[in-house]
Amino acid sequence: MGIGNCHPCAKYLLLVLNLIFWLSGAALIVLGVLFFTRPEVQPIVRLFNLTSIPLSSIEITAFFIILFGIIIFFVGLFGLCGAIRESRTCLILYIVLVTTILLAELALFTYIAISYEQWHTVIKQRLVSQTKKYNYEHPxxxxxxxxxxxxxxxxxxxxxxxxxxxxxxxxxxxxxxxxxxxxxxxxxxxxxxxxFRLLTQGTIYWGKFFIIFELSLCLLSLIGIFLAICVCQHAMLYDGYIQAPYRI
Known part of the structure; x- marks a missing residue:
């Protein structure tokens, strides 16, 4: 299929894909903020506050979810702008950003898979040591x-x-x-x-949904890169940057 033939379909698919990115980013931001504001979550957050910094591991995770949502939100905007206007600058920036996010996600999944057992053991040991110091008189x-x-x-x-x-x-x-x-x-x-076992079961339950969501975004990212390249090539061809060997 020639560039000219694939362009209309690629453009509309890229619009739909980036609309999904944009909505997904907004949903992650809302979920992260709601997580922080739910009263029943705060005691669990304080329970896992095992570091010297004033944030617990759960709060740090929620912060990264919000940050990831913001990045996905703006990537979706770049993709929408590039697809609608067929802007080479937006499309090239979109391709670079999506590729970087995809590589970062793969690196993050690899790190989690390698160090899950280690972090699981460390957190459990520190919680046990904290429990032994339970203060009955001055809670x-x-x-x-x-x-x-x-x-x-x-x-x-x-x-x-x-x-x-x-x-x-x-x-x-x-x-x-x-x-x-x-x-x-x-x-x-x-x-x-x-x-710990009950809390871990809940974490694993919701973690499965998050992993499925992230893997879906990875697949959509690969499709988005291909579609953006197709639209970008057509934009360059239209502006005379590429000499077509045939009539479009």
Whole structure:
């Protein structure tokens, strides 16, 4: 198929594709902002605040989702502008940006696949060490976050109730038994699970949707690069940058 023949179809497909990019970027920005503003998320965020910086790993992840959404949003605008006006500058910039994003996504997926187990173990160990320091007399934001998670998900400790250093465990561990005093034996006999497994299951559940979404964007990015090259070649041909060997 010649450049002239593929151009009309490529132009309209590129318009539709970048409209999807634009809407996807806007959706990621909205979801990231909603994630930060949901009250029930804040205790979990404080629970995973294990670093010296004032942001937890969950907040950093949400920040990168918003940043990625902003990039996708503007890439979609460049693609729409390039397809509508057949601007070589916008199309070339679009091709460069999409290629860079695609390579960055592949590098990110590779890094996550390689270091998932390592980060999983490190986070779990640090949560266990924090749990052993649970302050019963003067609870801080961390203790309140632990109590919220344990009451909401009906769990106790990270792996189990034995993560607490004493025989006494927080009352939030006995949300099922409705007991005013909590002991490890009461919690263990009730079969209360650890919280980390429950939180990990939720993360994996939503992570699958995010991975499917990202892989879909990767596939659309490859299609977008091909369509943009086709439209860009036609724009260069139309402006006399390429001498056509045949009539269009």
């Amino acid at each position: 801080s934001q961390y203790e309140r976050a632990v109590d919220y998670v344990q009451s909401k998900y009906h769990c106790c400790g990270i792996d189990s109730a034995y993560d607490y250093s004493d025989s006494l465990v927080p009352v939030s561990c006995c949300s099922i038994t409705n007991s005013t005093s909590c002991t490890i034996n009461q919690v263990s006999s009730s079969g209360v699970p650890g919280c």
